[in-house]
Amino acid sequence: MIEVKNLTKDYGQLRAVDNISFTIPQGEIVGFLGPNGAGKTTTLKIMTCFMPPNAGNVYIDDLNIYQNSIQIRKKIGYLPEGCPLYGEMNVIDFLKFVAELRDIEKASIHKRIKEMIQTCGLKDVVHQEIGELSKGFRQRVGLAGAMIHNPEILILDEPTSGLDPNQIAEIRALIKQLGREKTVLISTHILREVEATCDRVIIIDKGKIVADGPLAEIQNSFHNQNRVYFEIKADTHMLIDEFESLPNIDSIQLYSKENSLYKFYVNFSKDKDIRPDLYNFIKSKEWILFEMRAEQRSLEDIFRQLTEKVEDNE
Amino acid sequence: MSNISAISQKEIRTYFYSPVAYILISFFLLITGWFFGTNLFLINEATMRNIFSIIPLIFIFFIPAITMRTIAEEKRSGTIELLCTTPVTETQIVVGKFFASLVLLVAAILSTLVYVIILAILGSPDGGIILAGYIGLILMGAAYSAIGIFSSTISQNQIVAFIISFFIIIILFLLDKFLYFIPIWLGSILQYISIDFHFQNIARGVIDSRDIIYYLSIVFIFLFFACKSLYKRKYL
Numbered sequence: 001m002i003e004v005k006n007l008t009k010d011y012g013q014l015r016a017v018d019n020i021s022f023t024i025p026q027g028e029i030v031g032f033l034g035p036n037g038a039g040k041t042t043t044l045k046i047m048t049c050f051m052p053p054n055a056g057n058v059y060i061d062d063l064n065i066y067q068n069s070i071q072i073r074k075k076i077g078y079l080p081e082g083c084p085l086y087g088e089m090n091v092i093d094f095l096k097f098v099a100e101l102r103d104i105e106k107a108s109i110h111k112r113i114k115e116m117i118q119t120c121g122l123k124d125v126v127h128q129e130i131g132e133l134s135k136g137f138r139q140r141v142g143l144a145g146a147m148i149h150n151p152e153i154l155i156l157d158e159p160t161s162g163l164d165p166n167q168i169a170e171i172r173a174l175i176k177q178l179g180r181e182k183t184v185l186i187s188t189h190i191l192r193e194v195e196a197t198c199d200r201v202i203i204i205d206k207g208k209i210v211a212d213g214p215l216a217e218i219q220n221s222f223h224n225q226n227r228v229y230f231e232i233k234a235d236t237h238m239l240i241d242e243f244e245s246l247p248n249i250d251s252i253q254l255y256s257k258e259n260s261l262y263k264f265y266v267n268f269s270k271d272k273d274i275r276p277d278l279y280n281f282i283k284s285k286e287w288i289l290f291e292m293r294a295e296q297r298s299l300e301d302i303f304r305q306l307t308e309k310v311e312d313n314e
Numbered sequence: 315m316s317n318i319s320a321i322s323q324k325e326i327r328t329y330f331y332s333p334v335a336y337i338l339i340s341f342f343l344l345i346t347g348w349f350f351g352t353n354l355f356l357i358n359e360a361t362m363r364n365i366f367s368i369i370p371l372i373f374i375f376f377i378p379a380i381t382m383r384t385i386a387e388e389k390r391s392g393t394i395e396l397l398c399t400t401p402v403t404e405t406q407i408v409v410g411k412f413f414a415s416l417v418l419l420v421a422a423i424l425s426t427l428v429y430v431i432i433l434a435i436l437g438s439p440d441g442g443i444i445l446a447g448y449i450g451l452i453l454m455g456a457a458y459s460a461i462g463i464f465s466s467t468i469s470q471n472q473i474v475a476f477i478i479s480f481f482i483i484i485i486l487f488l489l490d491k492f493l494y495f496i497p498i499w500l501g502s503i504l505q506y507i508s509i510d511f512h513f514q515n516i517a518r519g520v521i522d523s524r525d526i527i528y529y530l531s532i533v534f535i536f537l538f539f540a541c542k543s544l545y546k547r548k549y550l
Contacts, residue, residue: 045395048399049398049399050395050398050399070401070403071401073399073400073401074401076399078396078399080392080395080396080399081392082392084391084392084393084395084396085393085396086324086328086391086393087391088328088331088332089324089327089328093324093327097320097324098396098400100316100317100320101317101320101321101397101400101401101402102400102401103316103317103401145396
């Protein structure tokens with residue numbers, strides 16, 4: 001279990017992390033989400049004992065970063081931001097080097113390296129120099145290095161940045177597979193990443209936590225409106241006005257209008273489901289209904305809402 | 315201990331798998347060879363004295379070039395983060411890097427044994443003095459390396475690291491070169507601090523514990539500073 005308590009970190013005048021606390025139970029995949037410069041990387045650097053905070057502490061089981069730095073580092077596998085690697089080494093030498101630093105027993109080093117090459121799909125590039133590898137392979141080499149000592153906790157700082165869609169899918173699948181037995185903390189500013197891989201999301205902005213919980217819960221609590229998308233063919237110029245005159249509707253957003261095909265969103269209060277009324281209304285007008293679907297509020301909307309709200313308060 | 319050797323081995327591989335080591339050693343042999351060859355038949359003596367008096371000067375450029383990348387490069391490329399989040403202490407990193415540059419240095423120094431062999435063929439050199447000279451060179455080189463490693467922790471720019479170590483070394487080197495202008499009581503202190511003075515003692519064939527202690531303390535002090543400087547990143 002990871003417990004972050006009242007962490008604060010300043011870089012000179014700038015407060016990068018401002019009194020944040022959260023806990024992560026074992027075996028959870030947590031997405032650490034925030035815009036650039038929100039303090040994600042700083043928090044992760046503190047958790048991995050790269051630098052100390054100005055105040056607060058991080059506990060892993062009953063170890064803390066001040067007294068048990070070395071033991072904590074043994075439990076964590078860390079992929080730093082940008083995936084720094086020794087470009088002049090070849091893949092196998094690099095993995096061997098990391099394995100030695102990680103105090104893996106001499107007898108099992110070879111076995112572990114083999115396993116990592118297998119899991120991360122590095123078979124074809126084993127003897128290649130790291131500097132010559134593509135970004136996707138470098139990322140995988142970094143991951144292999146982070147996991148070589150089979151850590152309980154995996155901390156990945158933007159593991160999919162700069163990869164192409166296929167590689168992203170592969171890395172995500174790998175992370176999901178790992179998450180079955182390990183605690184994984186992924187930092188990212190890509191929302192789809194969190195939607196695709198994480199059980200829980202912590203949203204951080206300007207050094208403060210603005211939301212923390214399972215994805216579905218956050219999504220629910222942050223929209224008090226339902227939203228339905230319509231595509232309707234109607235020979236009238238008054239369609240939008242007619243919808244607006246209906247009761248219980250908060251607002252209507254026209255998406256596009258081509259000839260007589262209207263595409264628009266209807267927002268209404270969450271307390272009352274007026275979809276039957278809407279349907280009956282369309283039927284009574286004898287318009288042609290092409291499409292009608294409930295819109296899921298995406299994490300993106302919530303994210304924007306949350307991170308902009310903080311700005312407004314200032 | 316195994317961590318130190320892992321870091322040293324990695325560094326040594328980096329030196330010898332890339333052209334760095336070979337270029338540096340060839341360069342070193344070229345300069346020393348010129349001084350050796352041009353004077354050999356002029357002086358007509360089977361002695362390494364010429365070489366031993368010129369190598370400390372060459373080291374002022376040569377050793378900062380060996381050590382400048384050690385930690386500066388890790389900082390620049392961000393691999394320092396990789397290194398410092400594994401269960402390795404700052405001391406292990408610094409000592410590991412120090413040993414690695416020492417290995418390259420000793421390889422360069424030993425390559426000059428060629429000259430000793432030539433001398434042995436042409437005449438009968440004094441083995442004792444030459445051995446003392448080599449011990450002195452290695453001790454002096456170790457001191458320079460420690461200064462170089464320390465400078466490398468200060469900046470993430472290799473050139474800056476080179477210049478800083480060059481200046482520290484040259485100041486320590488020149489301390490006893492201006493003694494005529496300085497009162498005697500101060501002169502003897504400066505002489506003791508001077509890095510070249512102790513080498514000249516050893517090269518004369520006198521291995522005094524004071525000289526050895528001097529070099530070992532320089533190594534210890536600068537490696538200690540290097541650890542502190544590397545540790546300081548945590549409080550930036």
